[in-house]
Amino acid sequence: MKVAVVGLGYAGLCTAACLGKKFEVVGVEVDGERVSKLNRGQAPIHEKGLPGLLKSGVARRVLSFTEDFGSVRGADFVFIAVGTPSKPDGSIDLSQVTSASAAIGRQLAKTKKRPVVVVKSTVTPGTATSVVKPSLEKESGKSCGEGFGLCSNPEFLREGAAIEDTLRPDRVILGPLDERSGRAMKSLYLRFYGRRSPPMVVTTPENAELIKYASNTFLATKISFINFIARICETLPGADVQEIAFGMGLDPRIGERFLQAGPGFGGACFPKDSRALSAFVWQRGIDNTLLRAVLEINDTQPDWIVSAVERALGRIEEKNIAILGVAFKEESDDVRESRAIVLARKLLNKRAILRITDPQALEGARKELGGDAKYFATAKDCIEGADAAIVMTAWKDFGILKARDFVALMRTPFVIDARRIYPVEEFRLGGVNLRAIGLGEA
């Protein structure tokens, strides 16, 4: 069984590396530097388990990478996993999907194989049917269901847990456009997962596409909701959002996960997908107030931190402010739409002297913020002489710091814990002026 994966971003690369455990996989990518790195078995992103899979797949010669689209011709399954970024108005930019579909179509014209083309990229409902299919048909001169198959198969992996999520997903969603593709995809996954196969839902392509958006925007809504509750807590002495999330989460209808208040959601998916669905429903004449509110809470969440700093320090200008963590979440080197970058820009606008640390994401931060900030390899170096320290990412490296470290190293031990990684009582007794997100103050 041969599989081609077009687009080696997070989802494409992790899918390719995992499928390489059982099948022969070729990854196709336009970025030549990435391709060479991958062919040497090196991971271009920080993702647990990925380096091992790449090394072993490349060494066993079952996993290879190329810039040449021609290599999709030998494949039984061709996964489209290219990016679907936001346009300036927030709506989805399908240009990479369109060009990948056309390029695959041109190769289909040159082969007798009848592969199943699989849409893994997150695309708005109707895209497989009205964008991918016509493009494949036009360029290949073949029709869907005869010359090739087509199936929507959205991805649910999380960065930082991408390999685990791919090897042990909660569910597989399949939206075939033709009967053979549904059967072929099911048997591909049965072979891949064996006896530990996850539940497979076979539905229409439109449902499959919308399941992805509904899932991501529901989780984003949960986060904005708990951040809204956190704001209420902050005005109520005696209130604590963590206790509230715990109490709510015991109700199985609500569930405890994704109720962690924080600086807001970032990353390549939740902000972009919430904007895309919001624009999509608006274009269809459906009110998008709900999604706009989710985004509005998220966009203004870093402002809480700025005001807390202002309340504690008076003016921000010329103050040394340490940001602990710029990755959009722990175990990741990704700073895309990270709230820490948003916060950093806000603080820089107020002329703060920024000191930044992150175990994995300093390179990304440098690309975003350049020479406007100072960068430090360790948290201890970063907080030295600082007037305020703000925890933006829940890295274990930061969790091991003690109250005495902040007291000894900072000019004034004022700490904002936007991820709730520090024990409040212990830190306060230890002399730290600690503000924790979602914790009411007298």
Ligand code: UGA
């Ligand atoms: C998300 C989804 O969780 C995946 O299922 C989906 O496949 C992926 O998007 C995608 O569409 O590709 P990801 O963005 O990697 O995955 O990361 P999450 O773990 O979902 O976290 C997103 C953001 O929400 C992070 O900034 C995180 O810190 C924040 N978050 C998460 C909270 O603030 N509170 C929580 O309780 C959970």
